[in-house]
Amino acid sequence: MSTNKRITLQQAAEIVKNGSSLTFSGFTIWRRPFAIVYELIRQKRRGLHLIEVNGGPQSEFLVGAGCVDIWESCWVGHELYGKYGANMSRKVINKEVIVEDYSHAEMIFRFAAAAQGAPYAVTQTSLGTDLHNPEYDMLGRAGRRDGKRIAKQKYIFTEDPFFDAGPQVLIPAVKIDVAILCVQQVGEEGTVRVAGQLNSDPEAVRAADITIVMAEEIVPEEYLRRNADQNTVPSFEVDYILECPFGAHPTGVFGCYDVDGAFLKDFYGRTRTQEGFDDFAKEWIYGLDHISYLEKLGWSRMLNLRANTALNYRPRN
Amino acid sequence: MSNYASPEEYGLADLLCCAAAREVQDNEVVFAGTGLPMVAILLAQKTHAPNLKLIFEAGAIDCRPPELPTSVGDARCDAGASLSSGLYDTFSIAQRGYVDLGYLGGAEIDLYGNVNTTCIGNYLAPELRLTGSGGNPDINAFAKRTVFIMVHEKRRFVERVSYLTSPGWRVKKWPGGEWVHRSELYGASFRGGPSAVISTAGVFRFDENDGHMYLDTCHPGKTPAEIKELCQFDLDTSRCAGETSPPTKEELYFIHDVLDPDQIFIPKVKKA
Numbered sequence: 001m002s003t004n005k006r007i008t009l010q011q012a013a014e015i016v017k018n019g020s021s022l023t024f025s026g027f028t029i030w031r032r033p034f035a036i037v038y039e040l041i042r043q044k045r046r047g048l049h050l051i052e053v054n055g056g057p058q059s060e061f062l063v064g065a066g067c068v069d070i071w072e073s074c075w076v077g078h079e080l081y082g083k084y085g086a087n088m089s090r091k092v093i094n095k096e097v098i099v100e101d102y103s104h105a106e107m108i109f110r111f112a113a114a115a116q117g118a119p120y121a122v123t124q125t126s127l128g129t130d131l132h133n134p135e136y137d138m139l140g141r142a143g144r145r146d147g148k149r150i151a152k153q154k155y156i157f158t159e160d161p162f163f164d165a166g167p168q169v170l171i172p173a174v175k176i177d178v179a180i181l182c183v184q185q186v187g188e189e190g191t192v193r194v195a196g197q198l199n200s201d202p203e204a205v206r207a208a209d210i211t212i213v214m215a216e217e218i219v220p221e222e223y224l225r226r227n228a229d230q231n232t233v234p235s236f237e238v239d240y241i242l243e244c245p246f247g248a249h250p251t252g253v254f255g256c257y258d259v260d261g262a263f264l265k266d267f268y269g270r271t272r273t274q275e276g277f278d279d280f281a282k283e284w285i286y287g288l289d290h291i292s293y294l295e296k297l298g299w300s301r302m303l304n305l306r307a308n309t310a311l312n313y314r315p316r317n
Numbered sequence: 318m319s320n321y322a323s324p325e326e327y328g329l330a331d332l333l334c335c336a337a338a339r340e341v342q343d344n345e346v347v348f349a350g351t352g353l354p355m356v357a358i359l360l361a362q363k364t365h366a367p368n369l370k371l372i373f374e375a376g377a378i379d380c381r382p383p384e385l386p387t388s389v390g391d392a393r394c395d396a397g398a399s400l401s402s403g404l405y406d407t408f409s410i411a412q413r414g415y416v417d418l419g420y421l422g423g424a425e426i427d428l429y430g431n432v433n434t435t436c437i438g439n440y441l442a443p444e445l446r447l448t449g450s451g452g453n454p455d456i457n458a459f460a461k462r463t464v465f466i467m468v469h470e471k472r473r474f475v476e477r478v479s480y481l482t483s484p485g486w487r488v489k490k491w492p493g494g495e496w497v498h499r500s501e502l503y504g505a506s507f508r509g510g511p512s513a514v515i516s517t518a519g520v521f522r523f524d525e526n527d528g529h530m531y532l533d534t535c536h537p538g539k540t541p542a543e544i545k546e547l548c549q550f551d552l553d554t555s556r557c558a559g560e561t562s563p564p565t566k567e568e569l570y571f572i573h574d575v576l577d578p579d580q581i582f583i584p585k586v587k588k589a
Binding site for chain 1: 351352374375376377384387388389390391392393394395396401402403404405408411412435440441442443444445446447448449450451452453454455458459480481482483484488489490491492494497499502503504505506578579581582
């Protein structure tokens with residue numbers, strides 16, 4: 001690979017192929033790589049397999065646009081701006097998307113297993129729930145358990161063979177083709193510095209075959225190496241970088257801007273139906289690029305989201 | 318008694334928030350999710366439990382947010398925290414056994430405290446798909462006690478939940494699906510289970526031996542008979558200890574003047 005890791009938004013989306021398995025940085029409505037998500041929708045990517053520690057607006061946009069075949073995760077919604085994922089709900093009911101449910105802890109432990117090169121993790125969470133009901137193995141029911149991308153079994157129930165601690169559940173490592181991150185800073189060589197909560201970013205990067213990092217700013221590598229203890233991901237785990245200010249909008253970025261709650265509320269309210277989604281996408285995605293999207297949002301809206309850099313959020317009063 | 322607010326000074330959300338706050342003891346380690354539980358736990362931190370350790374599952378640990386966060390991933394959660402990291406840490410801490418109490422919610426709950434947040438109707442052909450589990454089953458599996466805050470409607474207090482998302486006192490042992498007491502299933506990782514349900518009608522607790530929910534207190538204005546009628550299962554009302562204590566004036570001050578002045582989660586009652 002060339003030492004220059006810089007790519008454009010269009011090139012970033014092209015790295016994700018039809019049928020790729022994909023994951024993202026952030027948590028629910030924070031630090032989601034929206035500029036690339038929008039570009040995937042414009043490029044009409046199809047057959048995606050989203051594997052997310054938790055979902056959020058990014059899952060809802062991709063599912064609504066018909067990009068997703070399989071969603072493997074534990075939660076989707078817009079926090080207080082929309083109480084569930086209306087697009088996911090519609091497509092699950094219509095059997096247009098296969099949903100494989102795991103619990104939140106199971107998802108992060110599956111990512112951690114993949115990040116350490118282990119085939120599975122062991123946990124005691126969610127014992128006794130329908131998550132573990134063999135009838136509800138949706139990828140198994142669909143005949144998709146090939147033992148390659150998708151594990152041969154959803155769960156294995158066993159007993160602790162070492163200390164007699166009783167029932168244990170084995171959960172398969174995730175297999176991620178591409179991880180797309182949205183962060184505050186990345187260096188020219190790929191060193192990542194996330195400010196605020198890391199969520200599941202370190203595990204997502206290490207689990208993925210390819211990592212794309214979209215940053216609010218690309219900074220001199222030397223600047224990040226002066227305080228390596230503050231960095232999150234080492235350079236060589238990152239394959240591609242791009243700079244894209246406000247790239248997470250409508251989600252928020254610690255220290256940079258808050259969540260655009262009004263935008264998410266509007267999306268949630270208007271996209272209960274496919275016609276509603278298509279109408280929303282025509283207004284906010286198709287025919288726009290990142291700059292014209294920001295122009296459409298306008299200065300006053302964006303300035304009202306801007307975080308105070310001492311507090312890292314925008315104070316309400 | 319004179320410190321309690323009079324009925325026209327508080328609303329149902331205030332009552333729920335205060336009842337929830339009183340479930341935590343000082344120095345406990347607590348998981349709280351988005352919404353009313355956040356206000357409740359911060360209220361406890363301002364009043365009787367100043368040393369509680371608050372964890373938000375997105376990654377902020379031992380938090381003292383200066384301004385009310387609107388979700389657990391909010392930048393406001395980081396300010397004043399002991400550690401800002403991620404889910405691998407928060408759920409490892411929980412599985413390791415540090416967590417005393419978790420606040421949770423749900424769409425449906427049954428006699429044993431099993432909760433559904435996944436779908437309405439048959440999972441294989443749902444009428445409505447909800448958010449999914451999130452951390453609900455994890456916190457419920459790992460914490461010593463959990464408190465559920467629920468809207469009380471007969472369709473939500475059911476004999477059997479449509480989908481068992483979060484484990485109560487009697488659960489299914491897979492792969493066969495036989496019903497067993499959770500202490501049998503969890504082995505060495507058994508630490509407890511649901512300890513209270515705070516609904517819009519009353520406060521409920523569980524008999525840990527048979528795993529059944531019973532009525533503990535009725536909210537002011539509700540009777541045990543009315544509340545029994547709001548459950549599809551046969552609710553035990555014989556242990557009812559009276560009325561839920563109303564908010565104090567001090568608690569109302571903290572909720573509305575300090576924690577949630579913008580009424581993000583708790584609406585203010587209009588003065589008559």
